[in-house]
Structure formats: C-alpha cells, structure tokens
Amino acid sequence: MAGKKIVCRCNDVTVEEVEALIDSGITDIEELKRLLRIGMGPCQGRTCIPIVLGILARKTGRKQEDIPLPRARVPTRPVRVEVIVGGADE
C-alpha cells in the first residue's frame, strides 16, 4: 500500500500505529512492545526496536540513550525444537 511505512516486519506494524499509541499516552517501551507486538516476532526486535526508540525519543523529547531497551529474550535467533530435544527422547 502506498505510504504505509512498516516498523516491524514480523508483525506488520506501521509507523502510524506506533505514533498513535504514543499520542494516546503509552510511552513505556515495554507497553508499546506488548500492545503492538514489536520485538516479539522471530527477528526479536532487530529491525523494529531501534526505529521505535527513535520515534519515542522524538515524540517525548527524551534522549534515545535514556530510554531503556526492552528486555531481550532467549534465544536471540530462532532455534529448531529438535535441536534442543534431539537426544532427550530418542
């Protein structure tokens, strides 16, 4: 769609959605993450989190480095289940 700017490719979240939520008063990145599912897809936020940090800093007048990053979850890259359980029940 023309003009649709995607922030999160895993969960198809747009810049407009992020901005609208910040405008509604949600400025905690852990809350933005959970309401929009940014950082919760298979890429674990590699693409979206830096962009959202930038938007959040611009809209709230904070410095980007003052905004804590959302807690990272293991694994940092997707791992196939059989890699983990391989020998466990063979």
Place this chain on the structure above:
Amino acid sequence: MSKIAVIGGGIIGVATAYELAKLGEEVILFEKNYFGSGSTFRCATGIRAQFTDEANIRLMKYSVERWEKLEEELNFDINFRQTGYLFLATSEDEVEAFKANIKLQNRFGVPTRLIDMDEAREIVPILNTEPFLAGAWNPKDGKANPFKTLFAYLFRAREMGIDAREHTEVIGFEREGNTITAVKFRHNGRIERVRVDAVLNAANAWAPLINEMAGLKRNLVPITAYKHQLVKTEPLEPGQAEPLVCPPSWNDAYIIQDGEDGGIICGAGIEHKAKSLNDVEPTYDFLRGVLSYAVKIAPPLRYAHIVRQWAGFYAKPPDSNPAIGKLLDNFYIAAGFSGHGFMMAPAVGQAMAELMTKGRSSVPLDWEWYDPYRFERGELRSSAFQIG
C-alpha cells in the same frame, strides 16, 4: 464517594479499579514498574472453569460469563475466544478421576465431557493420540490477550476518572488503630502521601511486603514466588492446537496456540523457587524439559522453531488458592493467585469492588474458602488444581 488506593497494576488491581470506578468511587492505582509487569504480562493466556473443587469451579464459571461480555463492555478487542481446554488421561485411574471432576463441574453448570481420542484428534490435528486413553473437554474454556485485556480495563477506568500511576512505588502507610489513613509513595525520587478511606493489596508475589508495610506480619498471608517459565514457537497456521492441551500426569505440561500470532506456547510444572523478587531469568533445564513434553504431545512441533522463552511468578500460598478478603478494617487483599489471576480477574475484580463498597457481593465467591486469615488459623483448603 470514598477514596480507595489499589496497590498493584496487574490484572487484579486494574480490574478492581475499573469495577470501583463503575460503582462511583474515587480510585488511585499504584504500580511500581510498568502496568502488567509482575505476573499478568507473563501469563500463558488461558481461561478455564475446569477446576476440581466447588469454590474455584463456581468462581470461574461466573468469570467466564463475564469474559464472554467483556469485549463489548470495555469496547476493546481483547481477543477472547472459547477454544476450550483438553485434559488428557494416561491411565485408567486418571480416567476415573476425570469422570469425578466432570461430574462436579457439570453440577455447577460447566459443560465438560469425556471424549475419545478420535474426537480429540479432530479438535487438535497435531495431537499424538497414542499415549492417551480419554480426554476431559470443555469447549467453553478459552484464552484472551493479557496485554490488551489489561489495557482495555485501564483505558475504560481512566475514562471514568481513576488516577492510575505507574513507576510509582508504595513505601508505607499511616495507620490509626485498625484503619489505614494514608498511603506514602515515591515517584521520580519524590515522596508524597495521599489520604485514603480504604486500600486493596493486589501486589500478588509482592503482597507480603505490602502487608508488612501495613503493620501486619509478613507471613500472615504466606505467598512464595515460584519462577514459572514459558517457551513460544514461531507463528504456525491457526487451528493446529487452539485449545489448551494438557496431560496432567506429564508434569502438567501443556501447549496452547496463541490467539494473536499463532505461535505455540509451551508450559510445564518445572518450578524454581525464585532467588529474589527480581529473578525472572529463564533456565535451560526448563527449555529442554518443556520441549521434550511438547513434542510428545504434538510430534510435528519438533520441526518448528522456538523464538522466545520467558519467566514470571506463580505467587503461591501453601494451598495454591488465592487470599481474598479483609485484613484490617479498611485494608483488603486479593493476592496469591498461583497462576490463575488473569482468568479470575473479571469475577474477583467485581467481587472485591463490591465487598469494599457494600460489604457483600453478588459474585459467587466463597469468602470463607479464600479467607486470608486461614493460614494463621492453620487451615488449608484442598489444593487448587494448578497446571504448568
């Protein structure tokens, strides 16, 4: 109108704040971190009336009825769906136990029934039916999005005028006799106080600390924080494992497909006593353990990728039943939900708000069963059926 302080911005605190606002009360809600940061945003999304005792069955029967209307009431898409819970028996003894539970649930209007493995396979296409003899199936159980549900309550409550503050830590009370008269709190390093007419302790794993601040014994309501972990796969085609599927005899392991993105959430009863109330570090033994159960329940999961693992707390009293009721003249508690707070919130929030303002409630909540003073009297209830 009285001024009521609610401590804890998880689902119980927020739902109660909303119900209090509905009753016309002035509410100030305190959350020391971000909303939902304690247990709510770490939960596995499930909602069920399949318990094994009358008190929890009746409470959850009512709660599910509230869930059915919640989206309309709060005017927010919370993704509540009645995709059922399917418990699976691995022995004849367990089948008999299922039958007894089903009879009890049916008596209170919960439509659970015993099903065979052909029907189970129709409900869960990726199920490995071979190890199981029968299933206990309640199609009215379900799931919802905990993030959206909490904010749905919060947004509506704010529209009705509640003062909800996050990153604001309660640090003490002023008390005269058995009455709390003021709450002291800290925000951005500044300490303030507010006069209140009543207080609800909805801090779940942190509730004993709040009780202590109110001058009560920390262990009056003995809640232990157990680290409970979950693992989630990449998104899969919806419909693979929509109900929560659990063979209780396999360490309460379960799988449930996330209603939002289709990833499979995998849990199991592999608990670690938390080292501190900040200890939510995931562990490798859990990852390996939970996935070995998950592939036994649904073998195709072997070929899926896991994308994340996280931990939260089961805030557990010794009998796994929450403490709900009055502790002092105007100091109340609803905490220790043992992994059941999200599903119980619509019923408990309403019951608590009604108790605090009217002294009684129309919700079928057995106050004696959940009495917070039962531990001090040395009474324990039969353990609430807990999975994962």
